[in-house]
Amino acid sequence: MADGTGLDDHLAGLAAEAQRVTVPLAAEQIRARGDRRRRRKRAARISGGVLLAAAVAVGGISLVRPGPESATTAAKPTESRSASLFVPPTPAPGEEYASEIGYVYEAKVLEDTVEVTVEQLRAEQGKAVPTGVVHQVTLSPQTPVEVEQVAGGEPRDMRLGDVVDRLRGGPRWVFALDYDGEGRIQSLREAFWLTVE
Template identity: 50%
Template sequence: MADETELGRRLAELAESAKGRAVPIAAYRVRARGNQRLRRRRTALATVVASLAAALVAGGLALAGSARVPEPAAVTPVPTPSPFVRPSPAPGEEYASELGYVYGAVAEGDTVRVTVQQLRGVIQGTASPTGVVHTLTLPRATLVEARRLSGGRPADLQLGQLIGRLADGPRWMFRIDYDSEGRVESLREAG
């Protein structure tokens, strides 16, 4: 009997000690999910910190690299100079002439804007282009000495009267007379 009492007492002690150690299954799962969330949060935080550190390092390197290379100075674009140079009269002459096709005439109020394709001298009835094309804005009353444009008879016309005929492409060849100040004095039909 004493053994039975001893056995009962030991079983009671064992049951008492097991009570403190036994964890219900639901509590175990809750604790496991909490630990899992904590690990995920720590991993995400470590990833964010690593990304931020990498971005700061890359930005610092970019700034350090750009500090060494001087930026180009702000330059105002300069328009390319036109290859056209107004002819000037030789000493003792009143006018200097330019040979060219005159076309693309457009009326602009009291003026006429024309395009001039510069030509080299006429050789055996043909002229060769120089590659220089420029525009002139002339008064409507600019004198034009014409022959073919006036029906085959020499005539003095005004540029304003020829706008329609000079509106097309390069067809009419003229000598353009410039005075010593670079102003156009007249156009003379050539060729």
């Protein structure tokens, strides 16, 4: 019996020691988890600040970057006879596109693009009047084109590649070219509503 009681005392002592050792360990783990959480929050705040600063810097750079004529894309106006006079129209606030009206002619297929010459016109009382600005544009053959007279009097939606043959000659067909905010041509629409002088 004495042995059994001694064992009980010994086990009770071990349990007390284990409890004394494990309780501080659990508290230490809780404190360590709390510290890790605080470090993660602090790092998130710092990285959020860094991301915000980067976004502001990139936004500032995009505000002061050169205009759309400096970028090179398949749908951007290229160098031309009067490049200094041509300025791609920009959409008004709240508008998706801005339009340039002009003769579209001398269409040439160049590998996977189509190059056309545009002689800019302005509309005055329903008449198309030349401005003297002529420039060349390189577009995708998949550029949407709304036609009527070019298609024989029947309104249709086509692709630029489908009407290249009709636009090969000299100035004959008048189109409105729709430019987006980046200065890229998104579509052409036949300006059949204008009388050409």
